[in-house]
Amino acid sequence: MQGAAAMREIAVIAFAQTDHRRTTDELSEVEMLMPVLHGVLEQTGLKTADIDFTCSGSSDYLAGRAFSFTLALDGVGAWPPISESHVEMDGAWALYEAWTKLLTGDADTALVYSYGKSSPGSVRDVLTRQLDPYYVAPLWPDSVALAALQAQALIDAGDTDEPALAAVAARSRTDASANSHAQVRGSVPQGDYVVRPLRTGDCPPVGDGAAAVILAAGDRARELCERPAWIRGIDHRIEAHGLGVRELTDSPSTRLAAEKAGAFERPVDTAELHAPFTAQEVVLRKALRLGDDVRVNPSGGALAANPVMAAGLIRIGEAAARIHRGESDRALAHATSGPCLQQNLVAVLEGDPR
Amino acid sequence: MPEVLKAPLVLEFPFTRSLGPVQSAFLTGLRERVVLGVKTGDGRTLVPPVEYDPVTAEEIRDLVEVGTTGTVTTWAWNHEPRRGQPLDTPFAWVLVRLDGADTALLHALDAPGPDAVRTGMRVRVRWAEERTGAITDIACFEPYEGDGDGDEGRQPAAHSGEFEDMVTGIVAPARLDYVYSPGRAQTDYIRGLSDQRTVGERCPSCRKVYVPPRGACPTCGVATSEHVEVGPRGTVTTFCIVNIKARNLDIEVPYVYAHIALDGADLALHGRIGGIPYDQVRMGLRVEAVWSEGGRYPDHYRPTGEPDADYDVYKELL
Numbered sequence: 001m002q003g004a005a006a007m008r009e010i011a012v013i014a015f016a017q018t019d020h021r022r023t024t025d026e027l028s029e030v031e032m033l034m035p036v037l038h039g040v041l042e043q044t045g046l047k048t049a050d051i052d053f054t055c056s057g058s059s060d061y062l063a064g065r066a067f068s069f070t071l072a073l074d075g076v077g078a079w080p081p082i083s084e085s086h087v088e089m090d091g092a093w094a095l096y097e098a099w100t101k102l103l104t105g106d107a108d109t110a111l112v113y114s115y116g117k118s119s120p121g122s123v124r125d126v127l128t129r130q131l132d133p134y135y136v137a138p139l140w141p142d143s144v145a146l147a148a149l150q151a152q153a154l155i156d157a158g159d160t161d162e163p164a165l166a167a168v169a170a171r172s173r174t175d176a177s178a179n180s181h182a183q184v185r186g187s188v189p190q191g192d193y194v195v196r197p198l199r200t201g202d203c204p205p206v207g208d209g210a211a212a213v214i215l216a217a218g219d220r221a222r223e224l225c226e227r228p229a230w231i232r233g234i235d236h237r238i239e240a241h242g243l244g245v246r247e248l249t250d251s252p253s254t255r256l257a258a259e260k261a262g263a264f265e266r267p268v269d270t271a272e273l274h275a276p277f278t279a280q281e282v283v284l285r286k287a288l289r290l291g292d293d294v295r296v297n298p299s300g301g302a303l304a305a306n307p308v309m310a311a312g313l314i315r316i317g318e319a320a321a322r323i324h325r326g327e328s329d330r331a332l333a334h335a336t337s338g339p340c341l342q343q344n345l346v347a348v349l350e351g352d353p354r
Numbered sequence: 355m356p357e358v359l360k361a362p363l364v365l366e367f368p369f370t371r372s373l374g375p376v377q378s379a380f381l382t383g384l385r386e387r388v389v390l391g392v393k394t395g396d397g398r399t400l401v402p403p404v405e406y407d408p409v410t411a412e413e414i415r416d417l418v419e420v421g422t423t424g425t426v427t428t429w430a431w432n433h434e435p436r437r438g439q440p441l442d443t444p445f446a447w448v449l450v451r452l453d454g455a456d457t458a459l460l461h462a463l464d465a466p467g468p469d470a471v472r473t474g475m476r477v478r479v480r481w482a483e484e485r486t487g488a489i490t491d492i493a494c495f496e497p498y499e500g501d502g503d504g505d506e507g508r509q510p511a512a513h514s515g516e517f518e519d520m521v522t523g524i525v526a527p528a529r530l531d532y533v534y535s536p537g538r539a540q541t542d543y544i545r546g547l548s549d550q551r552t553v554g555e556r557c558p559s560c561r562k563v564y565v566p567p568r569g570a571c572p573t574c575g576v577a578t579s580e581h582v583e584v585g586p587r588g589t590v591t592t593f594c595i596v597n598i599k600a601r602n603l604d605i606e607v608p609y610v611y612a613h614i615a616l617d618g619a620d621l622a623l624h625g626r627i628g629g630i631p632y633d634q635v636r637m638g639l640r641v642e643a644v645w646s647e648g649g650r651y652p653d654h655y656r657p658t659g660e661p662d663a664d665y666d667v668y669k670e671l672l
């Protein structure tokens with residue numbers, strides 16, 4: 001970011017997520033969400049009335065209802081004079097909005113949350129509704145099919161092969177063994193083709209879940225958190241919506257976002273990448289120039305739990321939590337949205353020197 | 355915990371979309387078996403065409419005709435076609451760079467199996483028999499061996515983009531199927547209604563009773579769980595007179611729609627008022643629920659005959 005010296009310091013100071021599960025029939029969205037909202041408030045000792053700004057991310061198409069986020073608002077005590085906003089996107093973009101709000105100085109604390117219940121519908125079909133409505137959506141190409149086109153392009157380019165993709169899947173689920181919130185953990189068979197060349201193991205689980213973080217500025221962050229995860233930079237970029245216009249084996253928008261966020265100024269020790277499909281991790285590692293010395297997705301990543309609309313925010317939360325715990329000093333968090341990594345957000349988080 | 359309720363929910367919507375000059379030309383062209391692209395400022399030909407340069411965001415309008423044969427740039431084998439997809443037999447999703455184009459178009463390739471598909475293979479358009487001016491006018495692609503009438507090496511040729519009877523809009527039907535579950539709190543509420551009881555939930559913090567309950571107190575942001583039966587009588591807090599008959603609704607107009615604070619509830623719910631001329635409904639009117647035979651919720655509310663409630667009793671519930 002330009003002029004970083006003049007900017008307010010803003011940190012992620014708390015993170016909570018649900019146990020992500022295949023279905024949560026017994027819970028409405030707000031019922032699913034409330035425990036994580038209370039979780040981040042308890043971590044910081046803040047009450048809802050202490051939060052200066054609230055921003056959420058979700059999608060009506062997952063719920064099958066218009067303005068579905070308004071019902072979830074019940075969970076935050078949406079009572080005047082609450083200052084509140086919503087993005088119809090992953091919560092990582094809600095966090096970006098909250099970060100800009102804190103930068104203005106209008107707020108010192110912000111609550112960011114997002115949630116997705118994929119179980120009521122068919123997420124593969126639901127996600128077709130985000131595609132170009134003239135040329136693409138009428139063909140109903142589902143999310144796995146589009147990811148499979150990207151995977152084949154990578155294989156043709158010699159960037160990966162099926163055994164390498166299987167290894168990404170295995171490493172992710174093995175790492176997820178240590179993550180009690182993850183939906184798919186431990187040894188999982190790579191399975192049959194869903195859309196070739198992608199097998200079951202290359203695809204994210206479909207599930208329900210929610211996440212919340214609290215941001216705070218400057219001294220407020222230091223008061224409320226022992227080791228704040230300072231957001232040193234954050235940026236998001238988008239590529240052409242036409243899949244045939246893009247270079248699917250690369251992610252120039254991720255690289256540009258990372259550059260603007262300052263990711264290349266110094267090495268990171270951890271990267272939480274939002275790569276719902278194995279092949280997308282290959283693309284992101286290349287775009288972000290991550291070496292083998294960087295710990296990638298110690299949480300298991302989106303291959304272990306992919307609550308749509310929350311999985312990107314969870315990447316930021318997981319990266320921040322590692323800084324809170326002292327397991328990382330400088331971490332990169334990435335979130336994506338749209339088919340084949342269309343939109344990408346990169347945040348660089350740092351803990352104070354120890 | 356008793357099982358939560360579930361019900362199928364089908365969302366269907368025919369989105370009617372207008373086309374700009376470029377998309378109109380492209381889709382009308384497909385109807386006429388002509389594939390158009392658009393030239394960017396740096397001389398590339400985009401197929402399918404867009405109205406703004408994806409790199410510079412400049413408006414672009416220079417239409418060109420490209421070939422109906424092309425080359426697969428990447429593919430994915432779809433052995434289980436899903437509803438709405440171009441073919442109902444196994445097929446390959448393909449990105450095809452048509453001859454003369456610099457970018458690729460997404461569509462389906464009809465091929466006997468994955469072994470018959472590879473990146474770089476030559477394909478050609480198979481036109482739909484009935485064409486209306488939509489991307490589905492291309493039924494799919496099919497393998498093309500190149501018997502001499504292909505367009506390999508073809509240069510894009512300038513095209514006016516004008517056809518007779520231009521297509522200026524499309525209707526894009528969408529259907530999504532869900533199994534909706536209202537969650538624990540609303541399930542409890544709906545189950546109560548099946549016994550003709552109205553059950554709210556009390557907030558453990560502010561003690562307010564919400565009806566219908568949604569599982570959370572919107573003021574305090576905490577879970578509600580204590581069941582409280584409210585009603586069956588209540589007070590009209592405010593109302594409006596409906597003068598326009600809704601389609602498929604068998605209620606004579608004018609009628610009154612009201613906010614009704616059921617006794618014991620701290621939030622008014624809404625319902626229709628019956629059993630009294632519409633112009634005699636008033637704030638403070640005491641009413642009770644009327645259930646129709648087999649009804650799953652109160653059909654309407656009618657006057658109880660009690661004296662009107664004092665304004666002070668319900669002023670917080672307006």
Ligand SMILES: [Zn+2]
Nearest residue numbers: 557560571574
């Ligand atoms: Zn309350």
